[in-house]
Amino acid sequence: MSSKLRCAVVGLGMGRNHAKTYAALPDSELVAVADLDPKRLEEWAPTIGASKCYTDYKRMLKDARPDLVSVALPNFLHAPVTIDCLKAGAHVQSEKPMALNVAQARKMRDEARKRKRVLGINLSYRFTAAAQSLKALADDGFLGTPYHGVTRWTRRDGFPKFGSWFGQKKLSGGGPLIDLGVHRIDLALWLMGNPEPVSVSAAAHDLLAREKAKRLKAQYDCEDLAGGFIRFKNGASLLFEISWGAHQNDPESMNTTVLGTDGSLVHRNEGGGYQFVAEFHTTRAGQKLSGQIPVQKGFEGQSSQADLVQAILHGKRPLADAEDGLRMQYILDAIYKSAATGREVRIAR
Ligand SMILES: NC(=O)c1ccc[n+]([C@@H]2O[C@H](COP(=O)([O-])OP(=O)(O)OC[C@H]3O[C@@H](n4cnc5c(N)ncnc54)[C@H](O)[C@@H]3O)[C@@H](O)[C@H]2O)c1
Structure with a gap:
């Protein structure tokens, strides 16, 4: 056997x-x-x-x-x-x-x-080589106290399979926020040490998608862009902007920046695609230091399936588990509620 x-x-x-x-x-x-x-x-x-x-x-x-x-x-x-x-x-x-x-x-x-x-x-995205390198630095105390983050994933015209389940709220739960935002918000939270979210203020827009759906006679009832602000129990904050379509230069632009008292870390794509770089900025001995950490580009890092297989075989916690998914789901629900009501929404877990 x-x-x-x-x-x-x-x-x-x-x-x-x-x-x-x-x-x-x-x-x-x-x-x-x-x-x-x-x-x-x-x-x-x-x-x-x-x-x-x-x-x-x-x-x-x-x-x-x-x-x-x-x-x-x-x-x-x-x-x-x-x-x-x-x-x-x-x-x-x-x-x-x-x-x-x-x-x-x-x-x-x-x-x-x-x-x-x-x-x-x-x-x-936690498993990209760039993210793994940044997380190692964050866990080693490079950031000092992380206090603010900015996370973005925006596309020029990157609606997945327009007219399919992706754009129908009852099948997808929402648009780019629940599709792409999950990754970029998660990456920021993870690098910041998973602070407890306490409130969200957000807006969601669908003007471009509504026009496109009308033109193509396709089904679509989700946002095409969501933006907002998350506060955490420890006083930290996070700005986010996520879209499937917007008038911008790059076809695809991703940037997650986490600011700390001792330095900052950046995970971003290069050239409008899925090649990722890891950057740091800090001041040491009065000198301003910035640089790129040499990492493999793309998804060549340890895959989440490999991590899960090892976790199961050795009785360990996987790197991304149900608690991480659930924490994110609280944030997503609060963002959609805030966007629908036009008010700040408290997250009570
Ligand atoms: N982690 C990532 O980076 C990443 C990337 C892409 C997609 N995803 C996620 O993967 C999921 C699937 O996305 P996708 O792009 O592959 O969608 P898709 O529509 O291309 O594929 C879904 C597949 O599921 C099949 N299917 C539907 N109902 C089924 C059922 N009851 N039983 C068996 N098969 C069924 C369909 O026939 C189809 O082949 C989504 O949740 C998406 O968010 C994650």
């Missing part, structure tokens, strides 16, 4: 990357994949090395009995499918966002606790 962790994946969009990773890691194997769309199964299963394919994930859980399942489905399915997998005895990695809202995310967290299963959330 194999001593490798037996992994499965539901959803073969982003899930293809999960599947390839499980198949390639030394301590895991890919035992099955499921997708509602038989064409996607037919097209991708051979290239990702999956021998067992299912259109019904419940049958997959019964037949293949995986130890770990990645749930890489449209957002409205994260909660119900994760809970089904946990009930079938599997550990789970849910894609981000954890769920559509706090109520669903709490149910997922509680089910994992009850069944003593590990529930990881794919906060994949």
Whole structure:
């Protein structure tokens, strides 16, 4: 019998990357994949090395009995499918966002606790080589006391599959904020040492998307841009701006800057794509020092699937788990509520 962790994946969009990773890691194997769309199964299963394919994930859980399942489905399915997998005895990695809202995310967290299963959330930007280097510096005290952050991910015209589930609130939970904002807000919080959020003041706009939906006769009822301000219990603060479309120069612009009393750290993309750099700024012995930390570009850092496999095998906490997903969900719910009411919203956990 194999001593490798037996992994499965539901959803073969982003899930293809999960599947390839499980198949390639030394301590895991890919035992099955499921997708509602038989064409996607037919097209991708051979290239990702999956021998067992299912259109019904419940049958997959019964037949293949995986130890770990990645749930890489449209957002409205994260909660119900994760809970089904946990009930079938599997550990789970849910894609981000954890769920559509706090109520669903709490149910997922509680089910994992009850069944003593590990529930990881794919906060994949923590695993970029640039983010790993910055976190090592932050944990080593480079920042001093982190007191403010600015985090952005804005696109010129980067609506994912316009007219699909991504732009329909009941299926996605929201627009760019819940899709992209999750990553950039998480990155800032993580580098700041995960301070406890206490309130949010935010705005959301949909003027560009509304016009585009009308022109293309497509379904769309989410924001196209969200911006705002988060306060934390320790006095720290965070500004954020996230969009799928706006008149700007770069096709894609990401920048997360965390300011501390002793220095600042920056995780940003270069050249309008997915190459990331890690920067620092500080003053030491009266000298202003700035520089780039040499890191691998892109996602070559340790993957979140690799981290989760090791966490399960060695009984450790994964780097991004249900508590991280749930904390983010409180922030997301508060941002959408603040944007809808035009008022500051307190976060009571
Ligand atoms: N971590 C990241 O960087 C990252 C990147 C991209 C997407 N994502 C997340 O991954 C998730 C999926 O996004 P995507 O871009 O792959 O979407 P997608 O629409 O391309 O793919 C979803 C897949 O799920 C399948 N599916 C739908 N309902 C199903 C069901 N009941 N049973 C089995 N299969 C079903 C669809 O047929 C489709 O193949 C989203 O939550 C998204 O936020 C994360």
